[in-house]
Amino acid sequence: MRMDPIQRLQESVIDGRTENVRYRQNQLQSLHAALCSNADLICNSIAEDTQVESSNTEVETEYYLSTNAVKHFYEGLGFERSINEEYLVATGVDNPQRKVGYGLVIIRPTTHTRLYSIVCPLAAALAAGNIVVIELPDTLLKVDAILKDILPAALDPDTFIISAKFIEDPSILSSSLLVDQTSVSTTIIANSLSSQNKHRAIAIVDRTADIDCAAKAIVAARFKFQGASPYSPDLVIVNEFVKDEFFATCSKYASQMFVSGGKAKRSRNNAEAETRKSFEDAVTRGQLSTFGFADCILADVTDSTCPVTEIKVHGCYLPIVTSTSMVDSVIKEMKSSLLAAYIFAQPPEAKFLAQHLKAHLTVINQIPVNLLVGPAAPSGTAMEYKYRYSSEMFSISRPQYISALPTELSVVDEHLIPGWNANRTTKAKQLRSLATQKLPGTGQAQGLEHSGAGDRVGTVGVGKES
Template identity: 30%
Template sequence: MTASGQLDTALARVQSAAIDGRMRNTRTRQKQLSSLFKSLTEHANSFVDAMQKENNLSKEEANIVVSAMLLEVRQHYENIDFEKELAQEYSVRWGKSWVDRRVAARLVYIIPQDFTKGFSVFSALSAAIEAGSCCVVELLNLSDQSTALIRKIMNAALDKEAFVAISSTAPGSFLKHCLMIDQMHQPSSPQYMGKSLISKASGRVVAVVDRTAKIDSAVKEIFASRMQYGGQSHYAVDQVFINEFVADEFLAVMREEFSVRAEAIDQTVNNGHARPTPSKRQTKLVADDCTIVDSQGNAEAVMVKLRSSQLLHEKIEGPLLVIHKITSLDDAIDLILSRDEQVNALFTFADGPEAKYLSQFIPSAVTFVNHIPAELLIGSAGPVGYPVRPDLRYVREMFEEPSPQIVPEGKIHAASNVWKLRNSPRSAAILAHASRPLRPTGQAAAGAWGFFETGVLLGAAVYLLPVILGTIVGATYTGIWTYRKVIG
């Protein structure tokens, strides 16, 4: 059979499984996740080796990524509550509405990113299994070890009719029936006709360090986000905007961090590959627009001099930390908003009021205050239009759509009952009832004593009244004393 014929057969098989509702059964979903977790644990060491070679990670970093992958599958398995789902399924049978009912997309098509590919695939796949979807994973015919492992695990652990890995892109006639999970999406990528979960791979991540920040903590968090995983994480800080009043302290702590972490930065993977480096174009921009704060091996921190530099407005590649001084919070806001685009994440290092102000006026998919979650640095960017969660990259609800089931209960008006009102005076009474005034807002009427005026009055009572009373008493006493002296 030709490659095209094999693809058509595989897609037809998974489409049939989706139509017959293969994954709707709760026990089936539990068994699939349990089998997947077991197979992943058996191949955990192989994934560690693959990520060391293909993503240039240290063994410790690869261990963390594989651990995160297993924890995601475990969480989706534990989220399934058989007794609760069974009770919900029979709600209508027992005359109860199920108003928050949701149904899973029948078919899911996953386009994974290459960075930590195993995590990228199985974080999405396990969420789809929890929801009850059949899945196709696009794994182009690459010779890398991660792709081979993913294929092997899917074939061994999952229902071969409900879950398929393919080595070429499916035709448009099939894709139009799928929920698309695109982790590689770029501005130039094609737009999908149906529902899709798109990760904005080109979205920037910025950090703002205010003068109220704890500088030592801010430097450590920002430095770790950029230097871990060779600077490949989608949520590594791309640009740091530091208040000029604390810039010198920030840079001093940054140099100290380079010194302390020198051995970890220099560490290379066992196969001798070097860490990822910035692109040649970004390297040239560094030479032209920046002064070097410190460097170690391929890692570098630079201070950008010119605001016209592209380094302040684009996604950074590799272990390159870009820093720029700001004069105030408004200056940071204006600079970040000079490009009309939402950032993927905003990390604010500041006291509460300043952090609130920044997050209010800088459009961002998510804001984190005074920390950078370690879980966020693994895998793809979160899908656009859904809350970013550090603990799970994908959640069940992303793969579902509302489909409530409602029985006649409470104050639901049946159509036949309303129809009976055609020649009845009751409709006028209903209109009068619906026209009742709205409840008051509780706001004081215009000219009434407000919070400020009440405060002034209270302050006067507390501070001025004793003085006035004391004056009156003193004057009275003096008058009596004088009278007695004169008359006596």
């Protein structure tokens, strides 16, 4: 009888087949070689899916970042280092950083920049020593068809498969790590790395900002990759003193982009249509005015209660709202949970703005293009700024200790462990004496305590403010 593919993978988890670092290195070598030898096929499929030329820089960018991710995780593995760490306890040394692979990892990729969204978490999971399933149901995407041929041929069938259906069996999911890039839920499941796709990204342009730098970065981030990246800014809050200059500079760069690069392509789902309707309704209500060419829309929001200031934007639409000061900018978004905040300002002003925003990621005076490629980073874990995923995300901590605890902790052993001390009453009094010792002083002169209130929003006399 033929064994169920998932059962075969589960047996590989039990066997510990992926624990050997040489095995992981070989898998990543094979993955990288397969991507490189099929470069033309892969890039052509991405171009066909996104309806652009195969030589398009966005296509080449996604392909480069995908192979670079494999390289990154491969270079993070070291055979000699792994052997040394494995035998630390045998030599009498603690191994507090020891980690092992989670076991079975299921990747449910987003459609945005599909290649990178698949390859990056795959490489991270392999590097951490996991067995991997990628869910690729039948679609019209050409890149899926290519990967269904390339990946199974490159990777060990006992530790990797592609599933043509979504895995919904609770017994499998409960013992697996689910990488869900399609999630729209705000609930974080314990054994999942879920992208929070409804959280917005915003940009704040202060009066101290380099306007040309800000406009160039924001326009590229909003309009590149068909405006489909979860990290494209959904709203720009610009100081009223520089609004006209900023709007004019954005118009300049947007026109240059579409004159040289052609029309923006419509996304295939309904999200872009919903965004377009929201903007059209706002125009009808007189809440904003728009300027556009090709499929690129710049919107001057004149009513701060306009619904487009609170939606997740899909497509090439850039709403711009005015603020009167740094405090006003913060107040507009201080209650929001943000996927990202891009702040364009001088460092002191940027520090003030950043500390009051609840953003998973804050970036100052730049929007790196690599952020636009791939899914939203998983919530509930530290943000991996460069690659979105890390091998640590796919690992479980399994520390090993052989050294004795420091005296301040081991002192209690002689009170509770039989045979260590006969005179327990006297020792117990000594323990009370240790417990009630005063903490050392802060080293701060009396009367100079700082509560941080001077940095809080609404405090009078914040200092230089825009």
